[in-house]
Amino acid sequence: MTELVWFRNDLRLADNPALTAACAGNAPVRACFILTPGQWQAHDWSPARVRFVVDHANDLARQLARLGIPMHFLWADRFDDALDRLIEHARQHRVRRIHFNEEYGINERRRDKALKQRAERDGVAVNKYRDQSVAPVGKILTAQGTPYTVFTPFSRRWRQWLDHQPPQVLPTPRPRAEALEPKPIAAVPDGFDPAPPALVATGEAAAHARLARFLDAAAGHYKTRRDVPALDGTSGLSPYLASGVLSGRQCLVAAQAARTAGNREGVDSWINEIAWRDFYIHILYHYPQVSMHRAFKPETEALDWNGTGPAFEAWKAGQTGVPIVDAAMRQLAATGWMHNRLRMITAMFLSKNLFIDWRLGEAWFMSRLVDGFLASNNGGWQWSASTGTDAAPYFRIFNPVSQSARFDPDGEFIRRWVPELAALDSKRIHQPWQDGPTVKGYPGPIVDLKASRQAAIARFRALKDGA
Numbered sequence: 001m002t003e004l005v006w007f008r009n010d011l012r013l014a015d016n017p018a019l020t021a022a023c024a025g026n027a028p029v030r031a032c033f034i035l036t037p038g039q040w041q042a043h044d045w046s047p048a049r050v051r052f053v054v055d056h057a058n059d060l061a062r063q064l065a066r067l068g069i070p071m072h073f074l075w076a077d078r079f080d081d082a083l084d085r086l087i088e089h090a091r092q093h094r095v096r097r098i099h100f101n102e103e104y105g106i107n108e109r110r111r112d113k114a115l116k117q118r119a120e121r122d123g124v125a126v127n128k129y130r131d132q133s134v135a136p137v138g139k140i141l142t143a144q145g146t147p148y149t150v151f152t153p154f155s156r157r158w159r160q161w162l163d164h165q166p167p168q169v170l171p172t173p174r175p176r177a178e179a180l181e182p183k184p185i186a187a188v189p190d191g192f193d194p195a196p197p198a199l200v201a202t203g204e205a206a207a208h209a210r211l212a213r214f215l216d217a218a219a220g221h222y223k224t225r226r227d228v229p230a231l232d233g234t235s236g237l238s239p240y241l242a243s244g245v246l247s248g249r250q251c252l253v254a255a256q257a258a259r260t261a262g263n264r265e266g267v268d269s270w271i272n273e274i275a276w277r278d279f280y281i282h283i284l285y286h287y288p289q290v291s292m293h294r295a296f297k298p299e300t301e302a303l304d305w306n307g308t309g310p311a312f313e314a315w316k317a318g319q320t321g322v323p324i325v326d327a328a329m330r331q332l333a334a335t336g337w338m339h340n341r342l343r344m345i346t347a348m349f350l351s352k353n354l355f356i357d358w359r360l361g362e363a364w365f366m367s368r369l370v371d372g373f374l375a376s377n378n379g380g381w382q383w384s385a386s387t388g389t390d391a392a393p394y395f396r397i398f399n400p401v402s403q404s405a406r407f408d409p410d411g412e413f414i415r416r417w418v419p420e421l422a423a424l425d426s427k428r429i430h431q432p433w434q435d436g437p438t439v440k441g442y443p444g445p446i447v448d449l450k451a452s453r454q455a456a457i458a459r460f461r462a463l464k465d466g467a
């Protein structure tokens, strides 16, 4: 009888609870990965992410083969068909137990529940493991036993909890048999546009090397450089974390080990971002409505968003006439990644200045990001749109021009992505419509920043007043 590991959002050998559990005994171990292109499309997966996942699943198959564990690629269009393939595979290979690490999107939860029922009818046990967050979901609760809905108290409790229960990182399982020849590897399914050039090197070893390099050379300056998009001031690890090539625990444990008197501030500030990731995973776990296109704050469902039309198209294309927004959107289109500060600026611009439904922005980001991760993308969008967990009031709206002047003071990032503006001086580049002739080839702003800000505030206020 065989143990089967179903890899999903955890494309790694080390620190993988499902793989470790399957390898605990002497029974033969097999692995599988199911390609579900129809479901990926329904979930707005970007071409960059699809290619990243396929490349990493192939790499994982090679690494597993070295351990003597065969990996099978199964094809199914949607999650429903995926279960048929999986059950069939389990029957063929006399599987006794299926092991997997939990995922928290609503469709994933429903799929896993259905699997349990179907597999158990066949006499196959299903074992699931908590893996995705550093502190297991359901553990970080208020004194009243309720989930936190605001980040700062959550993070305080998160740190205390981890001080008492320091996370353990599981080793890569030992080889179980002679190395195998990896079976035919998976190809990128049809139906996805060509992906932008790969942003990071493929593989678990490459992910760890990047983590080590970041902690060694850059983490000490993280606090001061993390908000400046022209600098390489953040780790760039998000694609690995989003697909589980690295775990949050591995990041936290490595960061704690690398912390010295000299880099403490920077490293602690980076650890805070790992806490943000955990926070949004916890929100997704406790408030499943956020993965059903619903607002975290139900009263904001009544907001009457503007239609889409040309403004939405201009935002997507990086042609809004607001340089920092356009530079960011062009970075996203060309690379599949966007700096965190810019994600906040562009999301607020769409949901507040253009007053376009945050759900459209969330889906657009997902359809472009290589690091698309439901919990963080939804959390970040709802935070920016004031429909989510943001503790700040709705009227605190970023002004993209002042954000630009503050975080890209010389306009270096704008010049890189909006070459039409390269010749402007460092003051005018943030708002080219001021003090000078129009810039050839670059649009004027599609919205009046001040008036649109006031209109957004009025619409939120009316909601609050029950108007």
Ligand code: FAD
Binding pocket: 226, 234, 235, 236, 237, 238, 239, 241, 242, 273, 274, 276, 277, 278, 280, 338, 339, 340, 341, 343, 344, 347, 365, 369, 371, 372, 373, 374, 376, 377, 378, 379, 380, 381, 384
């Ligand atoms: P670093 O600054 O080096 O941070 C390390 C890790 O911490 C990141 O890789 C990420 O896993 C986590 N992290 C950092 N900031 C946040 C945050 N604010 N929320 C949650 N986790 C965080 N992150 C995603 O991984 N996938 C998404 O789809 C995603 N969509 C976002 C959408 C919006 C509107 C906003 C405002 C933020 C979004 N983020 C998302 C969070 C953040 O922008 C990225 O994680 C970060 O830019 C990745 O770059 P990095 O790896 O260099 O981050």
